Amino acid sequence: MSEFSEKMKTLAAEVEEELTACFMEQFDSPDIIISAMKYSLFVGGKRLRPVLMKETCRCLGGDSQMVVKLACALEMIHTYSLIHDDLPAMDDDDLRRGEPTNHKVYGESIAILAGDALLNYAVETALAGVPNSETEAMARYIRALQILFYASGANGMIGGQTGDILCEEDGAVTEEKLAYIHAHKTGALIKASVLCGAVIAGAKQSELAALEDYADAIGLAFQIVDDILDVTGTEESLGKPIGSDEKNHKTTFVSLYGLASSEVKVGELEIRALKALDCLDHDTTFLRELATYICTRAN
Known part of the structure; x- marks a missing residue:
C-alpha cells in the first residue's frame, strides 16, 4: 500500500470515529430504522468526501475541527443517495461495498425511510456544528451550509440523478x-466538499475559483474512472456487480467514447486539476496526491 493510501486510511478512520460519535445519542424511534441507517453508513467506504472537506480546510490554514459536523453530514447525504440509488426503482443493485444493499436486508420500505432519515439527520448534524460565537465564523459556516444543501438538491445531485433516469x-x-449528469450526480458533492472546506477556512475569491476548477476536474474524473471500472474491474475489487451500466442500458463515457478515449480523458483531467492548484499560495500536496489517487484508483 502506498504512503498516500495509508494516509487516506488514517484520515478515513478519523471520519469513522466522528460518524460513530453522531450515533451515540438516544433516538426516539423504532430500533430498525436506526439499524438500517447505520448499516449503510458503516458498511465501509473511502470517506473521500468528508476527508476532502477537512483536508481542504486544513490546506488553506483553517481549523479542520470546524468542519467535522458538516463533513459527517455530507457523508450521511452521500450514503442516503446510495441507498436510494440501489433500489429496484433505480439501479436495482444487490451489492454495495461487498455487502447486500439496504433493501435486500431491510426491505424496500425501510430502505427508503432509512435514506430519508439519513438526509434529515444530516441537516440536524450540520446545524449542530454552527459556531455559537464569532460573527465571521458563523457567516462562513452558514455559507458552507448553503453550498452543501444546494449541491445535494434539485440543482445538484438530485438533478443529476433525475437526468440519469430520463436518459435511461x-x-x-x-x-x-x-456532462450534465456527471457534473451534478457525482461532481456536485465532490465540489461541495472542496468549497465548504475552503469557505470555512476563509478562502479568497481567487482561491475559491481555482479550487472550483480543481473540484470540477476531479469530480468528472471520479465518475469516468467509475465508468471504466464497471467494464475493467472485478466484483471482488469493487464490492458491487460489474457491468451494471450495460445491464441498466446506461450511456457512460466508455459506451459513448470507448475505453481508450475515456482513459485519455482521465489523464487530461488530472493535469487540469493539478494546474488549477498552481496559483494557490499554500501547501497543496495532499490535494495533488488526491487528484492522482482518484485518477488511478482500482476500486
Missing part, C-alpha cells in the same frame, strides 16, 4: 446530457 427512459444521451 428515452435512450438518447448526447455528450451535453452526459
Whole structure:
C-alpha cells in the first residue's frame, strides 16, 4: 500500500470515529430504522468526501475541527443517495461495498425511510456544528451550509440523478446530457466538499475559483474512472456487480467514447486539476496526491 493510501486510511478512520460519535445519542424511534441507517453508513467506504472537506480546510490554514459536523453530514447525504440509488426503482443493485444493499436486508420500505432519515439527520448534524460565537465564523459556516444543501438538491445531485433516469427512459444521451449528469450526480458533492472546506477556512475569491476548477476536474474524473471500472474491474475489487451500466442500458463515457478515449480523458483531467492548484499560495500536496489517487484508483 502506498504512503498516500495509508494516509487516506488514517484520515478515513478519523471520519469513522466522528460518524460513530453522531450515533451515540438516544433516538426516539423504532430500533430498525436506526439499524438500517447505520448499516449503510458503516458498511465501509473511502470517506473521500468528508476527508476532502477537512483536508481542504486544513490546506488553506483553517481549523479542520470546524468542519467535522458538516463533513459527517455530507457523508450521511452521500450514503442516503446510495441507498436510494440501489433500489429496484433505480439501479436495482444487490451489492454495495461487498455487502447486500439496504433493501435486500431491510426491505424496500425501510430502505427508503432509512435514506430519508439519513438526509434529515444530516441537516440536524450540520446545524449542530454552527459556531455559537464569532460573527465571521458563523457567516462562513452558514455559507458552507448553503453550498452543501444546494449541491445535494434539485440543482445538484438530485438533478443529476433525475437526468440519469430520463436518459435511461428515452435512450438518447448526447455528450451535453452526459456532462450534465456527471457534473451534478457525482461532481456536485465532490465540489461541495472542496468549497465548504475552503469557505470555512476563509478562502479568497481567487482561491475559491481555482479550487472550483480543481473540484470540477476531479469530480468528472471520479465518475469516468467509475465508468471504466464497471467494464475493467472485478466484483471482488469493487464490492458491487460489474457491468451494471450495460445491464441498466446506461450511456457512460466508455459506451459513448470507448475505453481508450475515456482513459485519455482521465489523464487530461488530472493535469487540469493539478494546474488549477498552481496559483494557490499554500501547501497543496495532499490535494495533488488526491487528484492522482482518484485518477488511478482500482476500486
